[in-house]
Amino acid sequence: MTDFALTRAAFDRPAGVIYLDGNSLGAMPRAAAARVEHTIRAEWGERLIRAWNEAGWMAQPPRVGDRIGRLIGAPAGSVVVGDTLSIKVYQALAAALAMRPDRRVVLSDSGNFPTDLYIAQGLLDTLGQGHELRVVAPEAVAQAITDDVAVTLLTEVDYRTGRLHDMAALTARAHAAGALAIWDLAHSAGAIPVDVAGAKADFAVGCTYKYLNGGPGAPAFIYVSPEHVDAAQPALAGWMGHEKPFAFDPDYRPGAGIERMRVGTPPVIALAALEAALDVWDGVDMADVRAASIRLSERFIDSVESAGPTLVLASPRDPAARGSQVSFRHPDAYAIMAALIARGVIGDVRAPDILRFGFTPLYLTEEEVVQGAVILAEIMRTEAWRDPRFQARQAVT
Template sequence: MTRADVQALDREDLFAPLRNAFEIPEGVIYLDGNSLGPMQGATRRHVADVVSQQWGEGLIRSWNTHDWIDLPTKIAGKIEGLIGVPKGTVAVCDSTSINLFKVLAAALHARPSRRVILSERNNFPTDLHIAQGLIDLLADGYELRTVATDELADAINDEVAVVLLTEVNYRTGRRLDMAELTRLAHAGGALTIWDLAHSAGAFKVELAAANVDFAVGCGYKFLNGGPGAPAFAYVAPQHIKDLRQPITGWFGHATPFNFVDDYAPAPSIERMRVGTPPILSLAALDSALDIFDGVDMLALRAKADRLFEIFSSVVVPECPELELVTPLAPNQRGSQIAFRFEEAYAGVQALIAQNVIGDFRTPDIMRFGLTPLYLSHEDVWQAAHVLVKVMRDRLWDQPAYRVRAKVV
């Protein structure tokens, strides 16, 4: 594919008008939105207003005058539309890890005769760590059982209480069949928890259609809510009434401002909340989500597939030392492309020095997010050619590029 070809695609790009909403430094091609989404100008201005006016001038009055108290519910409504669930089933609060702890504990409580949490062997570590920590805390014979991806279906049996999976693998970008694995879990009497960290905002998610029981996700990747943005948790309507989540803080109380001693959970999804909402970070997420208003998620995904095809068509033939680990079939991958390379960390550092920002995942993965809201087809074409140059000229082969930073 030539530069003229990709420029022709950009002239027809439905999302081209949204590019200017993002404040990406001049000359930088940003392929790391699947790790941290970039800032929007509207978000910067809104947070500045919340700091200077709502907090600075309104002070504590802003809980009412600027409706801080209902900001999590407002944001939840925006996320519900992105993940295909009914109103009143998403809580925006805490981090992905804390929300996972809550829904996993609730799911285990709902299956008291079973003791196995089933997950994928290469699931994101924090999901496995949370499960391990909860098992240690409960000290009641629970087991975390991990299997290879292709063994998941056969591993679901009458011992399994919960099937805990991430829809899109953080290293390879492989996408699991959510609907089918949920169906198999239910047929075996188990509940499901899906991690949407690399799904929400990347493509059309249909949790209700797949009959998912619980889900969690973060606000700082494809949703562009800023570093450490609040996360969200989904609970299917049939589970909300009897949901027993273990962190019973005052904002999950039925009447938090009555300040009563005994805990009584809210009758709604609000029982998933714990402590005082972090208004500044919520304000950033609230503003960032506005860009999805009117976005056709199927068209967004179609563009992501074109970006994948452009990147792979340039890199794969020219860089035999890079092993493509992301599935070629569009329905089997998320919005990223990843390669295995022995010197992956140095390769990514060399790219960053050329103003192409991707990221590294241990031990040997070079990973690139394909985020259609702000990446043009030409951006991706240029980035692919820079990667080819880095590999062809061995630009990665410098001692400085092998020195690991604290954050990789």
């Protein structure tokens, strides 16, 4: 049984703030600052370049990868951390396409995060082999998996509405059609139970700064099924993915297993913060997290809707059909969220009209959720969001 009182005590949050945006940037673990300071002062400062060996910097990416692997149902040695999510999407898609050279369609959906679609289109344009990025509505994905599809590229949880794809069912359908399946777990890892091995996913990628609380710009991860890892060719052949990086050979030879998916030099300081964040997950059961998340989100929906019909639920009504977030629609979503943030309740907005709220049981209480809903209802009742100061848009929404 997960002790959420213990996990809440592991986070450092500002007083007077109800934080409902952990689905965009997780809260800071108390231990992160000390861990980063140790890396800077004791390792970098004292050991200098010797720390690559003496402090284990070189082994961080697979070591941290295994810790994330526990949370997404991946076997040891199948996940590595480093670079950005965009790079990991590129790696996974390029490798998968090379494994299906006779097919030309990448299937995705309109609820996918735009970066994934941009990366896919850019890669297909670069290949210049007549590939097509076919984008359908989320609910139409299953029927769109036809025998000309090479790869499905899907985000398990829709970043706007929280709609949840059935990973196992869609992966099985892809395999039945002869396609490979790539899953983006940006809104899944640390939010819902994930079992990439059980679902037979071919590749999975994800970021670590949302529900995993690794900090702004924290590095991404990639999973490659053990079935494919020795065949997957890294399109981005960086020196850290070489069989022997310090041999400095002029020709590239991919490293063994998941090591070949390393690209650039590990972001050591960022990885130190991520390791501190992952310490909080030791002893946490994802089934407990899921149950608590559903309780919190259901209480929030009930509280918001009981105040009146002003906001329209954009997320699936059934909690089993959504991730760990709830979205509402309103034409003036931006101003409403700005007014809410001014009152100390932090969520975010996704264009054109979605107010988004994340539920993170590791540090969020039911009392906070109810109070956040009360403040939102008051803003809607008084139309406080009409104040001109809430109309001016900032760079980050």
